[in-house]
Structure formats: structure tokens, C-alpha cells
Amino acid sequence: MCASAAFAGVLADLRWLLPSLITVVAVVGTGVLGRRLGWPNVGVAAGQLAVLLVALTALFAGSSAFLGVLPGPAAFGELARLLGGTRELISTGVPPVAAEPPLQALVCLGLGVVALLVDLIAVGIGTPAVTGLVLLCVFAIPASLSDRMLPWWTFALGGAGYALLLASGGHHRRWRRYEEPDRVAHTLFGRTTSVVAGTAGVIAVLAGSVFTGVGTEGRLPGSVPEEFGGTDGIGLQPFTSLRGQLNRDQVVELFRVRGLQQDSYLRAMTLRKFDPRSGWQLDGLTQGVDASAPLPLPEGTTIGRGRPERIEVQPIGYRDPWLPVFGTPVEVSGMGRNWRYDPAAGIVFTQTNQETRPYTQQVIVPDPSPEELRSARGPMPIDPAYVDASGIAPEVADLARRLTENAPTEFDKAVALNRYFTDPANGFRYDLTTAPATGQDALSDFLFRGKRGFCEQYASSMAVLLRSIGIPSRVAVGFTAGYQDGTEQVITTEDAHAWVEAYFPGWGWQTFDPTPLSDGRTALPQFLDTALHPPQAAAPLPGQPQPAPAPGAPVPPAAGAQPDQPDARDVPDQRREPADRTWSVAVLVLIVLLVCAGAASPLAVREIRRGQRLQAITEGRAGAADTAWREVLDEFRDRGYQPRDTHTARQLAERLAKDHDLDATGTDALKQLVKAVEREWYAPTSQADGTLPETLKAITASLQQNAPLDLRSRLFPRSALPPWRTS
Structure with a gap:
């Protein structure tokens, strides 16, 4: 779960976190239960796979499952449909993307499998260090998808989680000074470790290779693969991320x-x-x-x-x-x-x-100026591919001819086509959701039936119409000018845009924008703005003839007529600056702090208990010897020994001194403490034993020197945890 923090770099919200935590807890809990019941590793893994499937069903396909949790054919179909929906989200989204249910299901499935592998390697096989290679796969996918470095705290959490895993158990608990070197080497470099490490390495390399190419990251000029399919036949293949942005x-x-x-x-x-x-x-x-x-x-x-x-x-x-x-x-x-x-x-x-x-x-x-572009004549020293009109449907070409039949120049034809999309009377509407397909080609669908889409559809359509009447055109992809912030312009993912560039001899490629935006983002060049919105001449005196409109200019409405919609230049800027999303990071940090606080609670309980006992012994309170004895027993419990109720204090002292290799000073101090405890139990006096603090200090010093605690035992002292087994 600590390693999964890497997904915060590619997922925009935390909706994936709780389902993932439930999935991982279910898998790990099944492993704990299976081993306590004595199942073999194969049986534990099979049980974990079954529970993983049940968890995914309950979380994402409960309405189609038996009793809301048991998977059946309908639930399998629902899960398959949900996971299949991740393909479009991955191919069109640009990290960080919203954690929609398909992505949540995919993350839960992946983390559930990783939890199973880590549990098998660390607990079943007993080589927790090897799990680092598996956990690297969790980092490899977000790192390859993100267009920038993952947040630093994700690496810190991943490293902390791996360190806790190493500290929690494994062969290193037996690697003390009396362990034979060849046994340590066999554990580190044995056949099982080599197989698992090699397999994990291959998985990491394959995962990084497969997922690096998703989105625009890793795409280089001249190597545009087939996977960059457009949207409904008129999409922008090399910049599929436009929709995601x-x-x-x-x-x-x-x-x-x-x-x-x-x-x-x-x-x-x-x-x-x-x-x-x-x-x-x-x-x-x-x-x-x-x-x-x-x-x-x-x-x-x-x-x-x-x-x-x-x-x-x-x-x-x-x-x-x-x-x-x-x-x-x-x-x-x-x-x-x-x-x-x-x-x-x-x-x-x-x-x-x-x-x-x-x-x-x-x-x-x-x-x-519009007049200069109207008079642009001469050869066109550009690639003929810019006027290639092959494959354009006849009804599309006929539409372009009808729209431009009264336009005398190439410039006026381009203006007429631009106006066709931005004039509200023609029914086109800006929308990030395109109209449903009707079975015809996508371009005809948009022009004649749907008339709803965003800049991708508008730029694509106008460029095709221009080519069908012989005007060189191309589609440009980039960004609008953004919003003003002091002396700077700030450009965000909201400003991703596509427009049209038409060629005019001498002047080269000029910008046209047919997208009917109403949020103030359009930045039309002066020649196009003048042609689309010519200045209104002063009203003529009575009896004077009306001046003829400029070629390609719209006819002004009759007196008293109300326009259908306000002029685009009069629409107030409704754009907002990016919302503050720091709350999501704050929530994640809070969760991590709570988890760390929970993990640190056994150590805190142990330290508080030790401090209270030492204070009682130093002050010579009643029962000081019994208090010192209970502190010594907890020291041994922290080292994995659980005293039996049937043993006397002398029997316990002899066994503890032998099993933990206490030196002579520690053994003598333990014997003195046993005598003090027996006097207090069986022949109590009112006189306090002033030597108890030094006796206890000698015992603990001998333990620290001859039987030091490993990292796991220091962080999670057994004396502060419920006993799981006796020895």
C-alpha cells in the first residue's frame, strides 16, 4: 500500500485508495488465516485468488452478483466490461486522470495480485528482500505514464514500506553472529531466490516497455504507430491527449x-x-x-x-x-x-x-489585411499533399461548393466556411461529448446530423472542406493564449486546442478557427476578426443608397431585429483559474500519518510502561521487586520467548540465561533479582531493596550485548502485542 502511493502521480483523486486498501487487506487476511489453519503455500495462494475475485465483485459488480458478493456469469461480464473500458481512458487521458471506476478496478486488480506475490515471497518462501523487485513494478507503471517526476513523498513512502517489510520478519532474524556463513549465502543466493528475482526482473522490464508508450509520452516524431487512432474517424492521431486534456x-x-x-x-x-x-x-x-x-x-x-x-x-x-x-x-x-x-x-x-x-x-x-489576402495570387511552392482531397465524400464536397459559391476569392471562401461553423443559426454547438454515430462516416455524421463536438471535430471538418474546393489546408494542434496572471500568461490543460491553417501565396499559412467557443479563449487574427465582424457603417441619410456589403460579409439584421445570440466578442471571459487540488495530497498525508501512528502505538505503549516501572523501582515503592521481574520478563518476550505459567522464577531464570547467552554479570544479576522476588513474595518486609535499579540495569545491559533486538522487535515489541503463540 505504501508503494501504491506512486499512483497519486497519475490519478487525479483518491477514489481508488479505499477500494485498494480493502482489496489488499482481504488478500493478506486470507493469507494469515490460511497459514494459521496449516494450509500449504499453494492452498493459501488459491484462497487469496478466490478472495480477490470476491472483493472485486463486491466492489465493482455487486449488482450482478449472487448476494452482492459471489461472482457469477453476470458479474464476470460486468467486470470484463469495466476492465475493458480502461483502454479508452488510458489511450485518451493525460496523467493525472480522474480515478473513474474502470481505473479503480484495474488498480485494485493489480495491487491484489502484487499483494498475493509479496505475501507468498515474504511469508510463504521467507525471502522478503526479493519482494523489492515486485514492488518496483508498482512504481514502474506510474513512472512510465507520468509526464514528469512522481512526487518525492511517494518514493519515501515506498521505501518506508519496504523497510518495514524487511524489519517484520524473515531469515535475517536468525542471522546472528552464531549463524554459519554458508547458510546465510545459501539463503541469499539459493535457487528459489534466483528464480523469483529473475521472474520479477522480467516482469518489471516488460511492464516498463509495454506501458511507456501510453499517451503522448515516449512518442517521437516520425514514429506514429497505429495505436494513435483518432476519434470517430476525424481524430488527431499524434495528439490523442487533446481529448484527455x-x-x-x-x-x-x-x-x-x-x-x-x-x-x-x-x-x-x-x-x-x-x-x-x-x-x-x-x-x-x-x-x-x-x-x-x-x-x-x-x-x-x-x-x-x-x-x-x-x-x-x-x-x-x-x-x-x-x-x-x-x-x-x-x-x-x-x-x-x-x-x-x-x-x-x-x-x-x-x-x-x-x-x-x-x-x-x-x-x-x-x-x-483582408484585402491583401484577397489579392494573394501566384504559384504555390508547397507539397501537393496539402491539397489532397482523395476519399472525401461527395456530399461533403458539395456542401463546400454550396457554402462558397458566392465568394469571389480564396480568402472569402475560407471566411465563409469559418462562418458556417460559428454562426449560431447553423446549429453547431461546442460540446466535449460528440453526438452518437448513425452508421455513416464520422465526418458526414458531424456535418449533417450531429453538429456537436469540440475543437477536434471543427478543425478537422473545416480543413477537409477547404481541400475539397482546392484551398491548401492543414490542422494545427496546440494551445490558446491562456489567462493573465500579473505580467504573465498562464496556459493550462484547459487551453489545449486545434484550429485550421490555410495557405495563401506569398503570405504562407494563416490561422482560421471554426470552433464556436463562448468562453473568451478564441484568439482570432485581426484579418479574420475583421472579415467575420466587419465594422458597421454609419446609417445613410434619407434618400441615399445603401452601401453594398463587403464580399463574404454577413448581411446586417433589419432594423429592430434581435440577434439570436450576442456577438462572440461581447461574451465575458468565464474562464477560471485552476482549482486548488492540494486537499487530495493533504488527505493522503493524513492517512499516512494515521497509519504511521497506528504502527508506532506498540512501541509507545512499551516505552510508557517501561518508564512507569523504572520510576516505581527507583522510588522503592511496594512490590518493586515484582515490578522489576515483570520488566525483565517483558524484555525476554520482546526477544520471542513466552514464559509458561507452570515454571517457577528460578526455572525461568535458568532457561532465560541459557537461551539468550547471558554473560556472568547478567546471570548473577538475574539470580539476585530472583532472590529479591522470592523474598518479596514469600517473606515480605517493609525495608526497600536499594540495589534493584542496578540489578535491573545489569540484566538489560547483558541482554543488549548478547541478545540484541532486531529492527522489527524494536519497532513492534511483542510484550505490547497480544500473544499469538507460546514457546
Whole structure:
């Protein structure tokens, strides 16, 4: 359970803790009961597996079980469905994720199996040190899933738990100075230990290899595997974590930005290939150029005019092979070695797994006017893949033609498509939950029936519509500008976003955003904001003709008409700063403190009892000899000896001195104490024995020298615990 604290680094809340504790206690309790009943190790393990299944059934499939706990076919089906649901949560979530019931069940199953193995190795086989390799597996999974170092206190708890396990028993209790060296070596390096250690090592390596690739962690440019499937056919394969960042319960701070003069999108990557069956994909990424040198203009861009800015970015909770940049990067510094820049894709990336350091960007924020983009003409020196429209459904292409048939220029066509999604009259709605599929392809479902989704669906759809009418397009993935915090912009997981970039000769790739956000996060470039919301001209004098609207501009409502919804620019910023989640850590720390207090209670009881007895003996109170004798017997109980009621004080003293190798001084002092006890029992006098404190001190000193207590016996003194057996 101490090792399971590592899951606090990848799970956002503590809902998994109580079910896990119940599961582990059930497994360990079954082991204790089985061994007290004399079961062999195989029988104990079988009983623990059965109890583990019952515990999982009671916790997660009680409604389908017999009497709420006994598993049957329906309960097995419910558990299988629940555990099967972890695949989507793992593939789309970005740690820390909410501890939903499927993940709770998976964690309980894993910890139950680990508890069984640790119990078998430490108690059944008697080699507790080997359990460290099994417990490393518990750390390996969260460490490989998390995008940053696990909290330090999880390692401290794991180490403390392992130390307690070593101190609680095993062969080391017999490794005293009289143990033969060859016997110790056989125990340490015997066949059983080697087999268990080798198996645990293989499991640890396999677990680390399998789970390292989950999410975006471990994914390097140019190696996008099939597992990065999109969402309903129009997903963003290389950045599946986008969905996880948008719908996670806990908001995580990713960047702090200084020097940003105007809100702008922070681009992490661009996607150029569209496959109707699997969605948008990263494709054609080259080795590019050294990102630490002055950067060339993006491919196909000849006009480098714009607003120069120097921006400082400090990554907080971000670690990825993509280095997000604003606008058109001119120079990037401070991020370390081995970073590359691909001018065609506009991406800064690395092929080595390294920590993202604070970095500085010299960028140009393009500021073309709508008229300049309308007049953009000439060749398009970009890869033909950006206009590949193969596989697009005919009804999708027909929709794009109908929406842009009255737009005279490529720019006006792009504005018309952008407006189609953001105009409330067209019925599109921003929602993290997409509409149910109807059996058609996902793109047609979204455009013609569902009309509900988040930035992934909107950016994907508009880029496809642009290509179907011959305008080069790609999908960009990154973050919006975040919120203001003093002189800094704070970008969190709430700001994960996808938008569209369309190509215009000379000006290069320009930003469009079709997602109908209403929370103030949209950061439209000036040319698009002007085209979507043209300034209203002053009302003409009576008798003057009405001016014609600009090409592609919306027709203003009639006098007295009320708009369906307020303008997006008038919507107040409703975003909130990340909620304080320190309470979850505080609860975990409180639980740990309570557990530690419970574990320390036997030692506290023993020390209080010893102090009271020593004070009574020093003050010469009535019954001081009997008090000293009871203290000596507790010293022997702490060393594993349980006195029998049928033995006299002399018989006990002789056996104790022999079994614990007391020296002559200790043996003589024990005999003197027995005489004092017999006088007090059988011939009591009112005169106090002033030598009792020194006698007791000599006995305890001899015990500490010749029969020292091991760590377990010091932490959990047997004299303060209920007796389990007699000897």
C-alpha cells in the first residue's frame, strides 16, 4: 500500500485508495488465516485468488452478483466490461486522470495480485528482500505514464514500506553472529531466490516497455504507430491527449509566458494527411534544420512582414517532443540541444527524450489585411499533399461548393466556411461529448446530423472542406493564449486546442478557427476578426443608397431585429483559474500519518510502561521487586520467548540465561533479582531493596550485548502485542 502511493502521480483523486486498501487487506487476511489453519503455500495462494475475485465483485459488480458478493456469469461480464473500458481512458487521458471506476478496478486488480506475490515471497518462501523487485513494478507503471517526476513523498513512502517489510520478519532474524556463513549465502543466493528475482526482473522490464508508450509520452516524431487512432474517424492521431486534456477533472498548469503582446495561438504541431477512415495524421516530417540557428521562413512564404515579438516560455507541467511556438519563429534559444525545425510543417521538435527547459522565441506575428489576402495570387511552392482531397465524400464536397459559391476569392471562401461553423443559426454547438454515430462516416455524421463536438471535430471538418474546393489546408494542434496572471500568461490543460491553417501565396499559412467557443479563449487574427465582424457603417441619410456589403460579409439584421445570440466578442471571459487540488495530497498525508501512528502505538505503549516501572523501582515503592521481574520478563518476550505459567522464577531464570547467552554479570544479576522476588513474595518486609535499579540495569545491559533486538522487535515489541503463540 505504501508503494501504491506512486499512483497519486497519475490519478487525479483518491477514489481508488479505499477500494485498494480493502482489496489488499482481504488478500493478506486470507493469507494469515490460511497459514494459521496449516494450509500449504499453494492452498493459501488459491484462497487469496478466490478472495480477490470476491472483493472485486463486491466492489465493482455487486449488482450482478449472487448476494452482492459471489461472482457469477453476470458479474464476470460486468467486470470484463469495466476492465475493458480502461483502454479508452488510458489511450485518451493525460496523467493525472480522474480515478473513474474502470481505473479503480484495474488498480485494485493489480495491487491484489502484487499483494498475493509479496505475501507468498515474504511469508510463504521467507525471502522478503526479493519482494523489492515486485514492488518496483508498482512504481514502474506510474513512472512510465507520468509526464514528469512522481512526487518525492511517494518514493519515501515506498521505501518506508519496504523497510518495514524487511524489519517484520524473515531469515535475517536468525542471522546472528552464531549463524554459519554458508547458510546465510545459501539463503541469499539459493535457487528459489534466483528464480523469483529473475521472474520479477522480467516482469518489471516488460511492464516498463509495454506501458511507456501510453499517451503522448515516449512518442517521437516520425514514429506514429497505429495505436494513435483518432476519434470517430476525424481524430488527431499524434495528439490523442487533446481529448484527455480538455475533459480531465484536474486542471494542470503547463506554461507561463512573458512578453506576449497580443493573444495568439501556441502551435505544437501541424497535420497534413487526411485519411477518411482514421483521421488526420502527422506525415512527411523531415529532419529540418538546427533549431538553435537562425530559422528560415516557412516553406512557401516570401512575405516576412509582421509584428516582431520576443517571448519567454517557461514549461511547468509540459514534457513532449514538440516545442510549441507562436507565429512565425525567427530564432529559438535556451531549450537545450538536439532540437530541429521543419520549415514545411512549422514544427520545432526533438528525437531525443529530454526535459523541456525554459526557452525564448523571437517570432513574427503576421498581420495581413483582408484585402491583401484577397489579392494573394501566384504559384504555390508547397507539397501537393496539402491539397489532397482523395476519399472525401461527395456530399461533403458539395456542401463546400454550396457554402462558397458566392465568394469571389480564396480568402472569402475560407471566411465563409469559418462562418458556417460559428454562426449560431447553423446549429453547431461546442460540446466535449460528440453526438452518437448513425452508421455513416464520422465526418458526414458531424456535418449533417450531429453538429456537436469540440475543437477536434471543427478543425478537422473545416480543413477537409477547404481541400475539397482546392484551398491548401492543414490542422494545427496546440494551445490558446491562456489567462493573465500579473505580467504573465498562464496556459493550462484547459487551453489545449486545434484550429485550421490555410495557405495563401506569398503570405504562407494563416490561422482560421471554426470552433464556436463562448468562453473568451478564441484568439482570432485581426484579418479574420475583421472579415467575420466587419465594422458597421454609419446609417445613410434619407434618400441615399445603401452601401453594398463587403464580399463574404454577413448581411446586417433589419432594423429592430434581435440577434439570436450576442456577438462572440461581447461574451465575458468565464474562464477560471485552476482549482486548488492540494486537499487530495493533504488527505493522503493524513492517512499516512494515521497509519504511521497506528504502527508506532506498540512501541509507545512499551516505552510508557517501561518508564512507569523504572520510576516505581527507583522510588522503592511496594512490590518493586515484582515490578522489576515483570520488566525483565517483558524484555525476554520482546526477544520471542513466552514464559509458561507452570515454571517457577528460578526455572525461568535458568532457561532465560541459557537461551539468550547471558554473560556472568547478567546471570548473577538475574539470580539476585530472583532472590529479591522470592523474598518479596514469600517473606515480605517493609525495608526497600536499594540495589534493584542496578540489578535491573545489569540484566538489560547483558541482554543488549548478547541478545540484541532486531529492527522489527524494536519497532513492534511483542510484550505490547497480544500473544499469538507460546514457546
